[in-house]
Amino acid sequence: MRTRIIKVLVVDDSAFMRKLVQEFLSEHSQIAVVGTARNGEDALAKIRLLKPDVVTMDVEMPVMTGLEALKKIMKEHPLPVIMLSSTTTQGAENALLAMDYGAVDFIVKPSGTISLDLHLVKEELIQKVLHAAEATLRPNLIKPKVKNLYNSKKEPEITDSKYGGYDQQVILIGTSTGGPRALQEVISKLPGDLKAPVIIVQHMPPGFTKSLSQRLDQLSALTVKEAEEGDICLNGHAYVAPGDFHVNLNVNRQLTISLSKEPPVSGHRPSVDYLFDSASRLKGIKKIAVIMTGMGADGSKGLIRLSQTGSVVSIAESKETCVVYGMPKAAVATGLVTYTEPLNEIANRIVKLAEG
Structure with a gap:
């Protein structure tokens, strides 16, 4: 049986990071980087043209951010997206938002927007792209009602290790x-x-x-x-x-x-x-x-x-x-x-x- 080749679009506003991600992914025989894009707007055009199987997407980009592009992708051209996020608190929040919007997974850049040490997550990136190609996309979850912080928290119930009638x-x-x-x-x-x-x-x-x-x-x-x-x-x-x-x-x-x-x-x-x-x-x-x-x-x-x-x-x-x-x-x-x-x-x- 012929091995399936996974077509990937790499999206990042940094030419250096695009080159690095492309080189890493291209080392795997089952992955072919079919194109790159410099921002979310460019990514949407390239998706329509190149029809990739997986997209790697930077979060922070000019013109159209990764999160804005992700929402449009999931609405117009649903496909597996892996986000590249910074290690900051805001980066963590953005990564979780991306999951809400439909991203399959995310990769943390080891040292910020321009990560010279991106090789540290090279194998993780490759494995996540391979698994993303097989992932099942899910529609966005309906947000549950946020709890009333003043009324919903109960007094903590502490149990000890006697366990009485085995209720622990x-x-x-x-x-x-x-x-x-x-x-x-x-x-x-x-x-x-x-x-x-x-x-x-x-x-x-x-x-x-x-x-x-x-x-x-x-x-x-x-x-x-x-x-x-x-x-x-x-x-x-x-x-x-x-x-x-x-x-x-x-x-x-x-x-x-x-x-x-x-x-x-x-x-x-x-x-x-x-x-x-x-x-x-x-x-x-x-x-x-x-x-x-x-x-x-x-x-x-x-x-x-x-x-x-x-x-x-x-x-x-x-x-x-x-x-x-x-x-x-x-x-x-x-x-x-x-x-x-x-x-x-x-x-x-x-x-x-x-x-x-």
């Missing part, structure tokens, strides 16, 4: 490519009085997970925060693993979080496998493990470990709603997934399991 539980969620939008869909539907804490691993670099947690907090009845060393895991609260840190779960009288800089696991830090393995060592606690859209297999080894060591119920996002059916596919292949659910039903399943 923890919800573990792992995701990657397409995850920010998937998390928005699921977390926004969970009730503020959820009888469990939620621990989230989303593959993201430092700084971006803080913006993600703030955004989720605004959209959810849960209290959502970026996890910190020593956090007590409270019911009705969600904790997002910070970029470049693994999350350990520990229990004494209370369930708490500790952060680790141990080496990447399954190619990631934070890692879903690491979180699941940590949770597998907790005694007397029910675990609800959820694996959603993402490339690779992070989470499947941890799911095996969870299943060997205690009470666990697992949910995998169905292929039909995944942007990239990689992590859920690997989880299903273990034969240990309890439920396979479309994205819009995952929150309902979590609530039923937590109440059961």
Whole structure:
């Protein structure tokens, strides 16, 4: 069978960056850069002319920014777009906005707009282009109603490790490519009085997970925060693993979080496998493990470990709603997934399991 060649359009206002990205991508035998564009307006014209399979798009450009162009692309010529973002707080916000607008993924420029060290993310860029070509585009999510910050937050419920009638539980969620939008869909539907804490691993670099947690907090009845060393895991609260840190779960009288800089696991830090393995060592606690859209297999080894060591119920996002059916596919292949659910039903399943 003939290998499919992926046609890519590279969009950046810097001629140097266009050249660099083009050179990196062209090194892969399955990728052909069919053109470049210097701004969003130019990109739209080139898309109509060249009909690429994937677009890499800088966020900050004159004439028409990457975000403005992305909105038009998704309306007029929907196709997979990977955004190139800076490491600033505004860059993180823009990357999350891009996910809302329909971008498949993003790459962080290591040192700003003109990154002489872009080679540091070369392999990541190539892999994301390859996976983007196979991604399933999803229509923009309907924004959930923003919660009333004055009335919706409840007093935290603290549980101890006696567990009485075995009512302590923890919800573990792992995701990657397409995850920010998937998390928005699921977390926004969970009730503020959820009888469990939620621990989230989303593959993201430092700084971006803080913006993600703030955004989720605004959209959810849960209290959502970026996890910190020593956090007590409270019911009705969600904790997002910070970029470049693994999350350990520990229990004494209370369930708490500790952060680790141990080496990447399954190619990631934070890692879903690491979180699941940590949770597998907790005694007397029910675990609800959820694996959603993402490339690779992070989470499947941890799911095996969870299943060997205690009470666990697992949910995998169905292929039909995944942007990239990689992590859920690997989880299903273990034969240990309890439920396979479309994205819009995952929150309902979590609530039923937590109440059961």
